[in-house]
Amino acid sequence: MxxxxxxxxxxxxxxxxxxxxxxxxxxxxxxxxxxxxxxxxxxxxxxxxxxxxxxxxxxxxxxxxxxxxxxxxxxxxxxxxxxxxxxxxxxxxxxxxxxxxxxxxxxxxxxxxxxxxxxxxxxxxxxxxxxxxxxxxxTADEYIGQLVEVKTQLFLSFANLLEERFYVVWPEVLRLFTRCEVLLQEIDRSESSQPHQDSWGFWHVLQQATREEKKLLQSEEPDPAKWRPLWLKYKVTPQLHQMLDTCMKELQDKLQSFEPEKLGKELLSIGEPFRRYLSAPRATQEV
The missing domain is CATH 1.20.120 (Four Helix Bundle (Hemerythrin (Met), subunit A))
Structure with missing residues (x-):
């Protein structure tokens, strides 16, 4: 190789x-x-x-x-x-x-x-x-799903070029990896000092927010600094961690039963950064 x-x-x-x-x-x-x-x-x-x-x-x-x-x-x-x-x-x-x-x-x-x-x-x-x-x-779920689709299009185009045994599994594995990648990036965004409108956190909070909170989020001159309490209130970062954990477990289950087994082990090693991130000790997340 x-x-x-x-x-x-x-x-x-x-x-x-x-x-x-x-x-x-x-x-x-x-x-x-x-x-x-x-x-x-x-x-x-x-x-x-x-x-x-x-x-x-x-x-x-x-x-x-x-x-x-x-x-x-x-x-x-x-x-x-x-x-x-x-x-x-x-x-x-x-x-x-x-x-x-x-x-x-x-x-x-x-x-x-x-x-x-x-x-x-x-x-x-x-x-x-x-x-x-x-x-x-x-919706927040649609945001993640559509972002994954955008990011996978170039790589999905190889499906018909791969060997027949990989034709079906390639899109599924690619989307799971990309979803983990997107969620990890969204966690970084949620922990930044300035929450972003183009983020999962924004759409999650918008779905859950009160009428007054929605006005704050949708103001013509938004102040991301004022959004921070909402990210805390609606536990944006902890929920993203949970979503990443769920996605990683699904990916691991898929790859552990992968045929051929040697490629499955290689793909598990590619996903190792996700596992290490989730297993790393960290302070209790509030945002």
Whole structure:
């Protein structure tokens, strides 16, 4: 089996001097990338392309995620902020261009079409999510579910390329891993000093809040600092911990009975950070 080295390979593109100097980037899609690499490496004919396929998919995902970091307004007058915004746009385009370049120069034109269709679907789902958020027509469960769907689209597109024995299990395993990943990120958000409107906590509180509390959340000039007591009241962080624990147990049960057993053990090792996080001692969570 080849050694997994996709993040190191991606650094050739992500550690560009201009990007590092003027802006920040989203987190590398580590769990989904490792999953895709593990499954492709078990393919009788595609194993030789596992690094290429996984690398370009991770770059496309980084491109999409980088564009998501661009603010929807352009009212920042300060030069540094404006430059960071411009670099995010250019960095996202740059990562996407590397995907086209690497696949076209290696002759894998079919995969360009497959991933391009997945990009369109991911953007369609993202726009639907944004519209529901703007209209406040979203539940907390729907928020998590739709976020998982957006984040898995590029990787789901490989289902038809995998060997038949993995065709059914790939989407299920991918979604469970991605749900754990999303929940872990939501926990980090819930523990931040400034609660976010684009978070599970917001939609959870909105569902449970009183009329006056909903007015506070929906004000035209929201003050996230004033939301903190609501995050405490409705136990946002503890509930997210419980959701992550439930998801991780479901994932472990799935992988422990996985065929082939060797791949199941490999996938369990990929999910080890989730298990370690849940088992780590921590102070009693109040938010």
């Amino acid at each position: 080849n050694t997994y080295r996709i993040p190191e390979m991606a650094k050739k593109y992500t550690e560009h001097d201009m990007i590092q100097k003027h802006t920040d980037l989203p987190l590398f899609p580590e769990f989904r990338t490792r999953l895709l690499y593990a499954f492709l490496n078990k393919h009788s004919t595609l194993a030789g392309y596992s690094e290429l396929y996984t690398l370009v998919t991770s770059l496309v995902q980084l491109g999409l995620d980088t564009h998501d970091m661009v603010s929807v307004t352009n009212d920042a007058k300060e030069q540094k902020s404006a430059r960071s915004r411009q670099l995010k746009v250019l960095a996202g385009d740059y990562f996407s261009s590397r995907f086209y370049y690497l696949l076209s120069h290696s002759g894998h034109i079919d995969l360009i079409g497959i991933l391009s269709a997945a990009i369109c679907e991911a953007n369609r789902l993202k726009m639907n999510l944004y519209l529901k958020m703007k209209q406040l027509k979203l």
